[in-house]
Amino acid sequence: MKAFFSITLTILLILSVVAMATRSPDPGGPGRTTLVWATDNNPVRARQVELFNELNPDLFVVIDPMNAAREKVIVQSIGGVGPDLFDSFGYDSLTAFVNSGVAWDITDKLAEAGIDPQDDVWEVALSSFIRDGRVYGFPANVNADAIWFNKDMFDEAGVPYPRPGWTWPEVVETAKKLTKRDARGRPEQFGLYFSFDAWQSVLRSFGGRLWSEDGTQTMLDTPEAREALTTLQDLMYKHRVTPSPQEEAALTSQGGWGSGNLTFLMSGRVAMAFGGRWWLNLLRKDAPDMRLGVVEMPYPRRATLVGGARCVLVNSRSPRREAAVRFVKYLASEEYNRLLNDQADALAPMKRFSQGPRFELNPEYPEEDFNLVWRSVVEKATPEEVNPFVKGAELTPLNQQIDLMKSGLKDVPTALRDATRNMNARIRRQARIRPDLKKLWIERTGEQP
Amino acid sequence: MAADNIKGVKSARFFIHVTLIVLAVLSLIPFTWMILMSFKPLAEVESYKPLPTVWKPENYTSVFEQVPYGRYYFNSLFISAWTTFLICLTSAMAGYAFARLKWKGRDLLFQLYLTTMMIPGLVTMVPNFGLMVRLQLLDTYLGLILPGAFSAFGTFMLRQFMLSIHPSLDEAAEIDGATKWQTFWEVIMPLARPGLITLGIFTFMGSYGSLLWPLILVKSQDLYTLPIGMLYFDSMYARQTNVLMAASVMSVVPLIVLFLIGQRFFVSGIMLGGVKG
Amino acid sequence: MKKSTKTTLIALAFLLPNLLGFMVFTFGPVVFSMGASFTNWDLQGREPTRFIGLDNFVNILTDNQFWLFFVNTIFFMLAMPIAIAGSLAVALLLNSKIRGLDAYRTLLYLPSVTAGVATMLLWKALYNPDFGPINFIIEGFFDWIGMDSVTGPKWLLSTQNLLALGVEQVSIVAAQFGLGAREAIIIMGVWGSFGGGNMILYLAALGNVPQELTEAAELDGAGRWKLFRNVTWPQLAPTTFFIVVMGVIGGMQGGFEQARVMTQGGPAGTTTTLAYYIYNKAFTEYQLGFASAISLILFVMILTFTIINWKFGNKEVNY
Known part of the structure; x- marks a missing residue:
């Protein structure tokens, strides 16, 4: 027994030497500062980094897709091993990074370089990297969704292509003609994929909103909200032209490239799907022969929808943060913006590079006649609504009702009424128990919560 | 009478075999499904037909082409081996002190051990992370091994095991003039072997599969373990369930080997316990 | 030196490596997080960190959501007796002298070996209501007996459960009766546990049952059940005790991986356990003080269970 333990110990010690000896050296090579960028592993990211490395011979950016989750960036950065650059999505995420002291204020550095994000960048992106007038980074790309359609499937079914300015009844009519089911009623092909999770876009276009201006009230018990969510629920359970969660589960859980809804479109199982321009870089690669079109979703009352931006922030605790700022500046450069638009990785952050004939029709992809649609949706988009009083797990009462509507277990008016009641109670409760929120409540309403 | 008995034994055996076969089949279904899926082309992973139309062994080589899977493999085995070794050794020594020696404060300290197990580990992760920062163990092998x-x-487990060993054995050793250290290695450890192996298997598997701690602690690819490395095949832009399954199949091989070896020791341990107990 | 002092020193020497690591990596952090549970510690630093007394605890215990997640956690533990009995039964079967034991043992242990993200994704596919093989079999069976209209349960997508628990608050709602996400996760757990770690523990313990005892009982002509009840079961008592204690501890802290990989705590929060709740509070909202307080409450609950267990279990366990 003793011998066994001794031998094991010896082997382990030898292995330790091997393990330490074989750790790979700094990837940048001598004379270059390596910067780590925690972002996703979208295949187009490689070229974006390569271009930067070509333009900056003294720096070397490497992508670290496994360290990009927000909780990880914060915890690691506080511990001093965070990435030099990291992605942030939306206002809440920016707030978290700023409040935890991880995001570095680079307002002055960008101003010195003559970059003025307020004017140059799409408006929908601003709140994702600017907070209280201070700038903490720059968007890598900007996105808002529209409806993709598969021209081949339309032609096959003899259905005319959707036209801009269409209405929801027209969407349903079109989708019905493109939905096929087998004898048991099991779906073979769907007319439209429209994720229920995009409900906020629909709500907004019906003229509704989620929270009151000051965040103290839930605005879901309204005719606009009822109309919007009924429209979405009916797609699945009344008209049956959109997969319900259970019909969808088989496909999303198993994937293929990209997220489930993209797979749906790519594999020819849906004729139309609500998604972003960034799908295109994957569609070009994996479904090069598919003929595609894009049309905006219906806007019954207000021409607006939810959009967002993926922003790159600088780690304030990184010893290489000065060098990292150069990467942020690169995101505002013509080279990067042109590359991004060519790659179809959503839309480039700077407005002025999404203009002109080169943007409207990329000669390498002459059949892509829809770039102006993407510019148009990004112009219309506004950021997701945020409520300082409730986030994360505090949103459970809302998400519960959304889940129940989504899975067809509850009718929309009841669910919205319950969501409003439960969330209002939640907001008040938060304002009562959290001193910072209490202060905010009093500031905004002038009364005690 | 005797014939009846033999018949009874035979039918009992038959019953045992049937039950075990049914259970084994039930256990095997998902694993089989996993293997079959690892040979499917990507387009077929959605299909609920179990067999692939085209067999794609390339999925297995594809794992190595896309990520440094060999390194992950080594890291996982290396870290788990160290962890298992340290846990078995230190737990056995501590278990011995708790089970076989009488000293002041023993029960109190033991209860303290027991109580800490009841605190959700999630919440100690942040203080532990802070500790790793202080000790400069972030992104190192030591940081991956030591806290676990x-x-x-x-x-607790080995104490329970050692309690079930008859006290007369140490007494006998003591009369023979053995020191506690000798008693521990020569008498108790051999008898505690089934317990040690059980603990070893549990620890190895736990460490091999652990995700959250390495995920937070490790930054460089060189230190990735298999569970983190395999996340790549489930990430948004590289989701390939078939390749993920191939990687998973390969990753469980060491555990199966370990168990096959371990269970031989079980058997001998069991016999040993039977004779001397 | 007195003999007792000497023994104490020797004992401490044996204990030292473990004790040192235990103090640094377990006990220290535990004490730290206990202290943190009385503060408003927040990684986002919205306010300076300070002691807020029992505020966190009052807020948690008066929160309807906490109790919902508590009920979820307990729900998942209801199958524990079945899982334990199953693993004991399997261990007893494997303890007989038949051919192919090695093979059976390995095959039955496979689910534990392959446990992990990949297996959970696999189960997700198995449970698919429209395309999954489980409903394929269930619906096929009903077709066969002539009830074509029966559709299988919605499994992971359904809030229904066998106790008819309501979704939005702790209540009983008849319409919620059925098989749903919680049962799906329980079935997966039970499937994995029959041949799992507990089976191994029982197997190892069965090996320690002195043969003289069983032989003596057999000579007395005791039947199988009697032999089990009077000889084997008491001998297994320490192991059973260990398994139950660890089961409660693990169960109360469990459900995290399943929620993360399979359901994200849904549908409608029905598979959110306390562990997943703690994770969300700590790592997506950074309210570490609050998360520590939930842990401390959970700890007190587990401790209470264990003490009861200890009192009750000790009657059968001989030290």
Whole structure:
């Protein structure tokens, strides 16, 4: 027994030497500062980094897709091993990074370089990297969704292509003609994929909103909200032209490239799907022969929808943060913006590079006649609504009702009424128990919560 | 009478075999499904037909082409081996002190051990992370090994095991003039072998599969373990369930080997316990 | 030196490596997080960190959501007796002298070996209501007996459960009766546990049952059940005790991986356990003080269970 333990110990010690000896050296090579960028592993990211490395011979950016989750960036950065650059999505995420002291204020550095994000960048992106007038980074790309359609499937079914300015009844009519089911009623092909999770876009276009201006009230018990969510629920359970969660589960859980809804479109199982321009870089690669079109979703009352931006922030605790700022500046450069638009990785952050004939029709992809649609949706988009009083797990009462509507277990008016009641109670409760929120409540309403 | 008995034994055996076969089949279904899926082309992973139309063994080589899977493999085995070694050794020693020696404060300290197990580990992760920062162990092998290498669970388990060994054995050793250290290695450890192996298997598997701690602690690819490395095949832009399954199949091979070896020792341990107990 | 002092020193020497690591990596952090549970510690630093007394605890215990997640956690533990009995039964079967034991043992242990993200994704596919093989079999069976209209349960997508628990608050709602996400996760757990770690523990313990005892009982002509009840079961008592204690501890802290990989705590929060709740509070909202307080409450609950267990279990366990 003793011998066994001794031998094991010896082997382990030898292995330790091997393990330490074989750790790979700094990837940048001598004379270059390596910067780590925690972002996703979208295949187009490689070229974006390569271009930067070509333009900056003294720096070397490497992508670290496994360290990009927000909780990880914060915890690691506080511990001093965070990435030099990291992605942030939306206002809440920016707030978290700023409040935890991880995001570095680079307002002055960008101003010195003559970059003025307020004017140059799409408006929908601003709140994702600017907070209280201070700038903490720059968007890598900007996105808002529209409806993709598969021209081949339309032609096959003899259905005319959707036209801009269409209405929801027209969407349903079109989708019905493109939905096929087998004898048991099991779906073979769907007319439209429209994720229920995009409900906020629909709500907004019906003229509704989620929270009151000051965040103290839930605005879901309204005719606009009822109309919007009924429209979405009916797609699945009344008209049956959109997969319900259970019909969808088989496909999303198993994937293929990209997220489930993209797979749906790519594999020819849906004729139309609500998604972003960034799908295109994957569609070009994996479904090069598919003929595609894009049309905006219906806007019954207000021409607006939810959009967002993926922003790159600088780690304030990184010893290489000065060098990292150069990467942020690169995101505002013509080279990067042109590359991004060519790659179809959503839309480039700077407005002025999404203009002109080169943007409207990329000669390498002459059949892509829809770039102006993407510019148009990004112009219309506004950021997701945020409520300082409730986030994360505090949103459970809302998400519960959304889940129940989504899975067809509850009718929309009841669910919205319950969501409003439960969330209002939640907001008040938060304002009562959290001193910072209490202060905010009093500031905004002038009364005690 | 005798014939009846033999018949009874035979039918009992038949019953045992049937039950075990049914259970084994039930256990095997998902694993089989996993293997079959690992040979499917990507387009077929959605299909609920079990067999692939085209067999794609390339999925297995594809794992190595896309990520440094060999390195992940080594890291996982290396870290788990160290952890297991340390846990078995320190838990056995502590278990011995708790089970076979009488000293002041023993029960109190033991209860303290026991109580800490009841605190959700999630919440100690942040203080532990802070500790790693202080000790400069972030992104190192030591940081991956040390925090998991001292286990209240293991101590508890081996203590229970050592309690079931008859006290007369140490007394006999003591009369023979053996020191406690000798008694521990020569008498108790051999008898505790089934317990040690059980703990070893549990620890190895736990460490091999652990995700959250390495995920937070490790930054460089060189230190990735298999569970983190395999996340790549489930990430948004590289989701390939078939390749993920191929990687998973390969990753469980060491555990199966370990168990096959371990269970031989079980058998001998069991016999040993039977004779001397 | 007195003999007792000497023994104490020797004992401490044996204990030292473990104790040192235990103090640094377990006990220290535990004490730290206990202290943190009385503060408003927040990684986002919205306010300076300070002691807020029992505020966190009052807020948690008066929160309807906490109790919902508590009920979820307990729900998942209801199958524990079945899982334990199953693993004991399997261990007893494997303890007989038949051919192919090695093979059976390995095959039955496979689910534990392959446990992990990949297996959970696999189960997700198995449970698919429209395309999954489980409903394929269930619906096929009903077709066969002539009830074509029966559709299988919605499994992971359904809030229904066998106790008819309501979704939005702790209540009983008849319409919620059925098989749903919680049962799906329980079935997966039970499937994995029959041949799992507990089976191994029982197997190892069965090996320690002195043969003289069983032989003596057999000579007395005791039947199988009697032999089990009077000889084997008491001998297994320490192991059973260990398994139950660890089961409660693990169960109360469990459900995290399943929620993360399979359901994200849904549908409608029905598979959110306390562990997943703690994770969300700590790592997506950074309210570490609050998360520590939930842990401390959970700890007190587990401790209470264990003490009861200890009192009750000790009657059968001989030290």
